[in-house]
Amino acid sequence: MQLAIFIIFAALALAGALNLLFQRHPINSALSLVVVMLSLAVLYWSLGAEFLAAAQVIVYSGAVMVLFVFVIMLLNAGEEERTTGSRMAYIAGIPGAVAVFALLSYVFLRESTTIGNVHLSSAPAGAVSNIAEISQVLFTKLLLPFEVTSVLILVAILGAVVLARKEGSQ
Amino acid sequence: MITEVPLAAYLILAAMLFSIGIGAFLIKRNIISIFMSIELMLNAVNLTFVAFAHSRHAVSGQIFVFFVMVVAAAEAAVGLAIIIAIFRSRRTLATDQINLLNN
Numbered sequence: 702m703q704l705a706i707f708i709i710f711a712a713l714a715l716a717g718a719l720n721l722l723f724q725r726h727p728i729n730s731a732l733s734l735v736v737v738m739l740s741l742a743v744l745y746w747s748l749g750a751e752f753l754a755a756a757q758v759i760v761y762s763g764a765v766m767v768l769f770v771f772v773i774m775l776l777n778a779g780e781e782e783r784t785t786g787s788r789m790a791y792i793a794g795i796p797g798a799v800a801v802f803a804l805l806s807y808v809f810l811r812e813s814t815t816i817g818n819v820h821l822s823s824a825p826a827g828a829v830s831n832i833a834e835i836s837q838v839l840f841t842k843l844l845l846p847f848e849v850t851s852v853l854i855l856v857a858i859l860g861a862v863v864l865a866r867k868e869g870s871q
Numbered sequence: 872m873i874t875e876v877p878l879a880a881y882l883i884l885a886a887m888l889f890s891i892g893i894g895a896f897l898i899k900r901n902i903i904s905i906f907m908s909i910e911l912m913l914n915a916v917n918l919t920f921v922a923f924a925h926s927r928h929a930v931s932g933q934i935f936v937f938f939v940m941v942v943a944a945a946e947a948a949v950g951l952a953i954i955i956a957i958f959r960s961r962r963t964l965a966t967d968q969i970n971l972l973n974n
Contacts, residue, residue: 707876711884718891718911727903734907737888741914744881748925750933753917753940760940765910765947772951773903776958781901781965794897798890805886813879816926834930835937843934850941857945864952868959 703819706747710740725780731769738762748819752832881922888915902957902964906950913943 717736724730738761746754809816839847892912899905917936924932954964961969 703876707880711880714884715887715891718888718895721904721907721911722891722895722898727901727907730904730907734911737911738914741918744884744918745921748881748921750921750924750936753921753933753936756937756940760944761910761914765944768947768951769903769907772954776903776955776964778901778903778964781899781904790897795894798893798897801893802886802890805889806883809879809882809886813877816878816882816923818875818877819881819922819925831930831933835933838930839934839937846938850938854941854945857948861948861952864949865955 703747706743707819710743710747713737714740714744727773727778727781728770731766731773734769735762735766738766750831752835878922878926882919885915885918885922888912888918900965900967902954902966902969905966906947906954910943910947913939 714737717733717740720733721730721737724733738757742754742757742762745757889912892908892915895908895911896905899908917939920932920936920939924930924936957969958964961971963969
């Protein structure tokens with residue numbers, strides 16, 4: 702069951718990411734990013750993080766991607782023209798990305814026995830539900846950072862309004 | 872029937888998504904697509920956090936992901952506002968033509 706869920710949604714996430722890479726029109730990239738985020742939400746759930754799965758759907762594929770789609774619509778973004786671009790991006794960048802992937806997978810595979818396996822029902826013994834557990838830590842030990850993020854969001858909203866305002870309209 | 876997935880599979884999936892994000896970040900010419908590939912990389916790192924939180928039976932990794940999500944939402948709002956401002960002044964989204972500091 703766990704294996705089937707993982708294979709299906711990992712394949713979906715990879716297909717979405719590759720589609721993001723190869724599509725030329727930003728709206729197609731945006732919609733394939735939504736597919737990636739939704740399949741990641743399912744993978745979070747299979748790792749026992751129900752709260753994050755819900756937050757992923759609501760915050761990322763709900764709020765952030767709607768913002769992206771609105772901006773693409775607002776700016777009437779068309780297909781990106783094929784330019785020569787920078788040669789450096791192809792010469793150094795692509796091997797660099799492959800090297801990052803190779804290094805990471807080498808480390809993960811070598812330590813594979815140490816980090817163990819994933820069971821669908823391997824909740825820690827005596828654990829309450831995931832949301833209760835998270836909120837207990839969040840509202841006792843990490844109350845100050847949690848409140849500071851609300852200030853951060855307020856500043857971000859004000860900054861977005863100021864930046865996107867039409868010039869000259871005081 | 873195998874019912875377990877090695878945790879390394881999740882981590883390698885995250886590494887793949889991250890590398891695809893790097894590639895898209897370098898290849899794409901549209902500023903919105905570049906911004907979306909940054910979001911893809913953030914998501915890949917979040918998957919690593921959740922996988923390790925699961926394997927260590929620690930909830931702090933999930934809380935870290937929660938904070939990353941909050942900051943990413945704020946970052947998306949500000950970044951898209953900057954993109955709108957750039958489009959207003961330059962009338963283009965192609966990063967090749969946004970070279971104010973270059974001449």
